[in-house]
Amino acid sequence: MLSNKTIILGITGSIAAYKAAEIASQLIQAGAKVNVIMTKEAIEFISPVTLRAITGRPVVTKMFDLASEFSIEHISLAKAADIVVIAPATANIIAKLAAGIADDMLCCTVLATKAPVLIAPAMETNMYNNPATQDNLSKLKARNFMIIAPATGRLASGKEGPGRLTDITDIIGSIRQVLGRGGDLAGKHILVTAGGTQEPIDPVRYISNRSSGKMGYALAEAARDRGAKVTLITAPTSFPEPVGVDVVKVGTAQEMRQTVENVTPQADALVMAAAVADYRPTKTAKDKIKKGEAGLTLELECTPDILGNVKGNFIKVGFAAESSNLVENAKQKLKQKGLALIVANDITATDSGFGADSNRVTIIDREGKVDSLPLMPKREVADKVLGMVAKLLPKPKSRRPNKL
């Protein structure tokens, strides 16, 4: 999705400048072409040689560079860019951009570009909270710059507070989100569920399953990157919340059912990748059950069938984890639950399914068409599924991007 995209990475004179090398590296690995512009203060913190080596492209550090490959640099770079990302962004560059100053190559390029501009501030808490900085950020927001708020954490001074450059994953996620705004799910609301629900036995024990939530999170990110507004309803997982996605955390199948029913009236599609527990204890003990000599017998009851029971004007996509008769069982489930698509995977394979980074799935549609895909990363599976979902959804008269 980042392949064929040209990204300007602006680096300014912050102690967090070294993190820009990792941002550049991740963008390159995702297939983007990265043109780096560094302010003269930035090169005090990290060498242009590092960025030159990572991007394989010349790095712009001066306003007047006759050896450069670009004719009138700020214009040609600005024109070629799909997005401009300034990370880290100092209080100084934020002030200069808010004032429309054009005394270095980065400011000139931002003034000259029609591409979206994304800013990731990094500075001491007092500098960040200063009304001057906050006013400047408000001005930039009002001009449609996208600001990725800094994280709260340990700062270079040793103090804790807001001002730390936000996680690189969130910066890359925001870039993907902005670049995907005109995608085939623009204007659509996709609801994704993820993870294995937990059905409590007592205050410390529960029944669950081996679902990691990876497939659901990959679907949520892929839907975001195709322009959708995304709600992710997630059972407990070890993953951070994906940037640009509305996340609702739930525990039990009953909580997931309630939340799904609350959100589906606004949704265009429900993609149910969560592994909802099929059974739950009939009673939850109020106190921790003491270990005894005699063993313990639990009485279980069925949990609600979320996918089968939820109704409305949206398309339903289900997942089926099967250990035998994959296609037959999946077809039956598709019919029973009134699905538009079912994604079946063979959980006996060791390289795919629960917890793995990749999945080998078979996608079956309502007409009975069976598409058996090779082993591929979960993100690619997500894109295959969402490509089919996009085709099933009515085309908007004009594709209006969702607001960020």
Ligand SMILES: Cc1cc2nc3c(=O)[nH]c(=O)nc-3n(C[C@H](O)[C@H](O)[C@H](O)COP(=O)(O)O)c2cc1C
């Ligand atoms: C060691 C050191 C660390 C700095 N870290 C930051 C920072 O994290 N954020 C910031 O806004 N300014 C920081 N500054 C101040 C900027 O480098 C200074 O405002 C500079 O003029 C920014 O120039 P630029 O925005 O053109 O890159 C730091 C200065 C020093 C000496």
